[in-house]
Amino acid sequence: MTDAAALPGQPRGGVIDGTGTARAVCVLAPNASPMTLDGTxxxxxxxxxxxxxxxxxxGPLDEGHLRHVIDVVERAGRRPALTLLTHGHPDHAEGAARFAELTGTSVRALDPALRxxxxxxxxGDVITTGGLELRVVPTPGHTADSLSFHLPADAAVLTGDTVLGRGTTVVAHPDGRLGEYLDSLRRLRSLAVDDGVHTVLPGHGPVLDDAQGAIEYYLAHRAKRLAQVETAVENGHRTASRVVAHVYADVDRSLWPAAELSVRAQLEYLEERGLM
Structure with missing residues (x-):
């Protein structure tokens, strides 16, 4: 979900096939929508x-996209050896079983149902396929099973939907929880500050070249939204739908159902901390 115009380090324009780093290349799925931005x-x-x-x-169960991914791999003189999932939402994971069938690869995910x-x-897992080093970073909050992958050789992190290349993401209540999401953002900030990560390779939207700036923006945005929700409740807007209409009035109405998920997560967060 996007409800902001830009993030620090965000280039102009959309995602282009081939975008990435020395070791990571993006292939954009043809599933653009208000919720998926340019696509997965x-x-x-x-x-x-x-x-x-x-x-x-x-990505999605789109035969053309899955075969295009295989073609990109093979044109680089490689073969797919392993499939990983950042989380189980269909726009990321629905095509995984078919992709595994086409390539003979295994699928590794946090959720056993997706493996x-x-x-x-x-x-703490470290993936070393083909000499590559990818470190598994737990980043729950968008969903309970959300993971990120730290690519130290490129000073990059693949964030799935935890940090997007444009706008901000939804905390998908009830599976997603705001407290966990804030902790995950702080964990990613530590990668930027302490481990030198400067590039975000997101699940949607363009690559970000200022990881710390983007994550600081996300934390500030969440704090601002939470304060707005708390004020709305104090002013008598007691249901999630009424809070959305009040707080997210600047957001396209087609995104209000997603915004309501985030609001429910925010209300739960406030209630757990005795703030409402």
Missing amino acids: NTWIVAEPDSPLAVVIDP LGDEGLSA
Whole structure:
């Protein structure tokens, strides 16, 4: 979900196939919408001289897109060796089983229901396929199963829907929780401040070249929205739908159902802390 015009480090324009870093290349899925921005970013990640590639978020169940991803991998002289999922939303994960069938790869995810093969993913895992190093970073909040992948060699992090390339994301209540989401943003900020990560490779929208600035913006935006929701409740707007109409009046109405999920997460957060 997007409800802001721009983020620090955001280039002008949309996502282009081939965008990325020395080790990560984006293939854009043809599923653009108000909720998915330009479409889902499928990421192909590999060491420059390796014959093996890791594919992150194959995207929707779109045969043309899945085969295009395979073609991009093969034209680079590689083969898909592993499929990873940042989370289970259909625009990221629905095509994973078919992609695995086409490529003979396993699918690793935090949610056991999404896995194909013997291995899942958990905090602290380090993936070394083809000499590549990807570190698994737990980033719940958008969803309970959300993960990010730290790519140290490129000083980059693949964030799925936790940080988008344009606008801000929805906290998908009840699965998503605001407290966890804020903790996840702080964890990503630590990667930027302490580990030198400067590039965000998001699940939607363009690459961001100021990771710390983008994450600081997200934290400030969440604090602002939370204060607005708290004020709305104090002024008598007691239901999520009424809060949305009051606080998200500047957001396109087509996004209000998604905004209501975030508001429900904010109301729950305030209630848990005795603030309402």
